């Protein structure tokens with residue numbers, strides 16, 4: 001390799017491709033800020049609606065602004081009947097494939113689909129924030145051969161989401177924990193799905209196109225799937241006493257332990273502690289303390305790996321919360337998508353405000369130039 005050979009950053013690891021004011025992450029210190037506010041304060045005190053407003057508009061809402069935004073979300077929850085029919089036709093698809101296709105279909109019905117101004121993009125983002133939960137729950141009902149539960153405008157975002165699962169109003173505690181989970185998942189820098197959304201917006205495609213692409217990127221197990229795998233691991237372990245042997249076996253096989261390690265965080269993921277408390281409380285409330293005990297035992301067994309910078313991440317606790325709320329494992333990634341719509345939208349709006357086509361290079365390592373021989377000239 002000569003000195004002027006391009007330096008290749010596979011996976012774009014460590015590459016800054018633009019500036020962003022949506023979130024700040026310090027992976028060594030374990031810091032996460034949304035627009036300057038600590039995730040800890042937001043998780044403790046703010047609702048998802050407040051955080052969605054913060055991400056979309058850049059500032060926390062005043063009381064009247066929040067009430068107006070919340071009203072906008074509640075009024076936008078219903079999805080057009082043809083999209084419900086589409087979900088019916090996709091009843092046997094994986095929930096993420098159905099969500100991706102239905103989100104794309106919403107473009108045909110939104111009054112501002114082709115308006116790429118920042119203002120219209122934010123309005124569309126608010127509508128998608130309200131509609132994506134309805135799509136997820138409608139598809140789930142249809143695949144269970146039930147009619148979808150219509151959203152209720154008298155419930156908050158998280159409570160309505162849980163309500164649409166079975167048509168039963170959740171407890172205030174369950175709704176608060178779900179709300180916190182959405183807050184913790186709302187935005188996370190230049191992850192694969194947000195980057196995909198920005199690449200799409202960079203071509204001046206519309207928000208529905210960008211969010212459809214983001215959902216596609218999120219559906220891969222290396223991005224959205226760890227919560228599901230943690231739950232499957234907890235089920236496979238079965239009893240807290242078996243956790244240490246299970247971890248030992250996985251490590252002997254060179255396998256990672258799900259819910260540990262992170263490309264950016266080399267200390268504990270700051271989002272994890274909020275869900276840890278939630279799992280403990282919910283496990284107790286639901287009379288299933290076993291799940292918290294199993295997770296605690298896995299954490300204990302993983303303690304020696306802390307010196308490698310391998311710590312617990314947000315997905316370690318999220319899966320058990322979803323499970324205890326009655327969600328099947330293949331809905332865990334769609335739940336992540338429900339929380340992430342404001343973050344994707346904020347980044348698309350940011351991209352559109354200072355747009356540039358995102359177009360990197362690959363270094364060619366195929367055959368050198370060679371003559372084309374037409375088929376007719378071949379013997």
Ligand SMILES: CC(C)(COP(=O)(O)OP(=O)(O)OC[C@H]1O[C@@H](n2cnc3c(N)ncnc32)[C@H](O)[C@@H]1OP(=O)(O)O)[C@@H](O)C(=O)NCCC(=O)NCCS
Nearest residue numbers: 226255256257258259260261262263305308310313314315
């Ligand atoms: C997320 C993940 C891909 C990050 O990987 P990464 O940034 O490339 O981290 P590295 O592979 O450089 O890890 C450094 C060391 O820690 C070890 N390690 C990383 N994650 C581990 C895990 N989950 N369990 C056990 N050991 C782990 C690696 O084996 C490596 O050790 P080595 O140097 O002896 O080989 C990886 O931690 C992982 O697969 N985690 C499990 C899946 C998960 O929970 N994903 C959700 C992320 S939010």
